[in-house]
Amino acid sequence: MSESVRLIKKYPNRRLYDTKTSAYITLGDVKDLVLKYEVFKVVDAKTSEDLTRSILLQIILEEETGGMPMFSSELLSGFIRFYGSATQGMLGKYLENNMKTFVDFQQKLQEQSRTMYGGDNASVQADFWNQFLNFQQPAMQSMMTAYMDQSKKMFQSMQDQLQSQTRNMFTGFQFNPNEKDGK
Template identity: 70%
Template sequence: MAEQSRLIKKYPNRRLYDTRTSTYITLADVKDLVLRHENFRVADARTGEDLTRCILLQIILDEEMAGIPMLSSELLSQMIRSHGNAMQDMMGKYLESNVRAFTEMQARQ
């Protein structure tokens, strides 16, 4: 039987609660889940709204601020410009496809 996705609840006080371990966790813990390829979903504790993307973006922001940035200002500007226009969906799929290909290439080396 396939393992269910781990549910993490985000409370109004910005704390994250892992329902599998019944403990509060940090963004660093969520990053570790990503690095271990564990499936999870972050939901607003009150509304159930899916906040997974917001949490992942927050982790990327923290990483970008802490070290040598992966995303240039020019790339970020282009991404902002593509939001809301007809190319938004295509841009997202293009980036996802190319990052997947890059990751697969790295794994083969």
């Protein structure tokens, strides 16, 4: 069964219109769609230009200006420095793969908690996480270390690929700093 994409139109007055519910929605409602894993696309009502990334970035900005930001100024500065560099695409892919690995890791932990404590009872889940975080620090540190090692290996592999591609690209060129004007 093919899942249809939920269409949200953005009007010049900056209002968002959900075509599925035939109602205006807020950025908070779009955030709820993301949290529910709903597939959607935000388009400009006049030009049909895809604005999904822009809306997602607005949601992240609102979250970051709230009480507990996820990204430090140092990290954000690092992101900005990658724009326009040769490694910009590589960093994007690296972060995407890393996020997928982290989400998979988190889902496995949640599955284990359901298996151990049974059901989807929210209070049992919260109790499990409290116990897990308080009493299983070494295990958690070990898992996070394994995750970070995998991340480091993935980044090193991407760097090695980039170096290899660069070497292959310049294989036919001879560089001799002592030669001047081909003499």
